Amino acid sequence: MYVFIINPVAGNGRGRRVWSKVESWLIQNQTPYEVHFTNAPGHAVKLIRSMIGRDIQAVVAVGGDGTVHEAGNALVDSEIPLGYIPAGSGNDFAKAQGIPLHPKKALQRVLQNKIQQMDTARIGNRFLIGFAGIGFDGQVAQLVNQSSFSRRLGRFAYLFGFLQTLRQFQPARVTLMTDGIEQTFEQVWMVAICNQPNYGGGMQICPGARHDDGVLDLCCVHGLTRGELIKLFPSVYKGGHTSHPSVLLLEGRRITLRSDPPLVVHTDGEIIGKTPLSIEIYPRSLAVL
Numbered sequence: 001m002y003v004f005i006i007n008p009v010a011g012n013g014r015g016r017r018v019w020s021k022v023e024s025w026l027i028q029n030q031t032p033y034e035v036h037f038t039n040a041p042g043h044a045v046k047l048i049r050s051m052i053g054r055d056i057q058a059v060v061a062v063g064g065d066g067t068v069h070e071a072g073n074a075l076v077d078s079e080i081p082l083g084y085i086p087a088g089s090g091n092d093f094a095k096a097q098g099i100p101l102h103p104k105k106a107l108q109r110v111l112q113n114k115i116q117q118m119d120t121a122r123i124g125n126r127f128l129i130g131f132a133g134i135g136f137d138g139q140v141a142q143l144v145n146q147s148s149f150s151r152r153l154g155r156f157a158y159l160f161g162f163l164q165t166l167r168q169f170q171p172a173r174v175t176l177m178t179d180g181i182e183q184t185f186e187q188v189w190m191v192a193i194c195n196q197p198n199y200g201g202g203m204q205i206c207p208g209a210r211h212d213d214g215v216l217d218l219c220c221v222h223g224l225t226r227g228e229l230i231k232l233f234p235s236v237y238k239g240g241h242t243s244h245p246s247v248l249l250l251e252g253r254r255i256t257l258r259s260d261p262p263l264v265v266h267t268d269g270e271i272i273g274k275t276p277l278s279i280e281i282y283p284r285s286l287a288v289l
């Protein structure tokens, strides 16, 4: 039995539309399934946790990166694999995993039942599935999540949030500890911590990040003026920012970060609080189809 978890509001209603197609293909195929619609943030986690221990072939999330975040959090360490049909705005997880964006092809991939183990990372009482953003980027995610206007912009929402946040954000002093080595940076705009290269609707902020290499990749952007940040920004879509002297790339299994002032933190686009934070790789902890 496949259990489908649908976020009906993902991608401005795309979740519901994609499901109606997927459901007709399942019926045509005579594939047994059960379906649940989420009714609020956090609902997918509760729904899926209540199913652990049942004889389920896979839990298939239909939505965006936030839905994957919730489904993945509920399935870490379980025997049940996560399938995914993209229906969000950014769909970075799908791109990173090579999951087709077309719903029928994504469903075919789920039904092939090829399981791979991927890394996640522990961050507070949650698991990071794809990425976390601290500072400027956390504030952009907060703005986009709170504004129904920006959510309607789909993959341009990040650009809208970027331009809005640019006016108010004050860079901070950040102390990073990666696998026991401490470094302090002034004028930090953002730190991204990634388990995959795709980020924020198509950016390649840590182009070398892989979901099965047992390490987290980190990108710290510091010491730039507003004007320099604007100039650098477009290059992040192809990963061209990495050679800039104000961009530091690191790898680590355990990362702690504190800042003055405290900075907003998001994981997979969901706001989880402010710094300080501690994050540790959790190798091969989630089964994915």
Ligand SMILES: Nc1ncnc2c1ncn2[C@@H]1O[C@H](COP(=O)(O)OP(=O)(O)OP(=O)(O)O)[C@@H](O)[C@H]1O
Pocket: 007, 008, 009, 010, 011, 012, 038, 039, 040, 041, 042, 043, 063, 064, 065, 066, 067, 068, 070, 087, 088, 089, 090, 091, 092, 269, 270
């Ligand atoms: N019925 C619901 N009403 C409101 N919010 C919901 C509902 N069900 C789930 N959510 C929340 O919707 C948020 C957005 O979901 P998701 O990230 O999957 O879509 P998206 O933002 O369109 O896609 P992406 O993150 O890929 O850009 C998540 O925080 C999720 O918890």
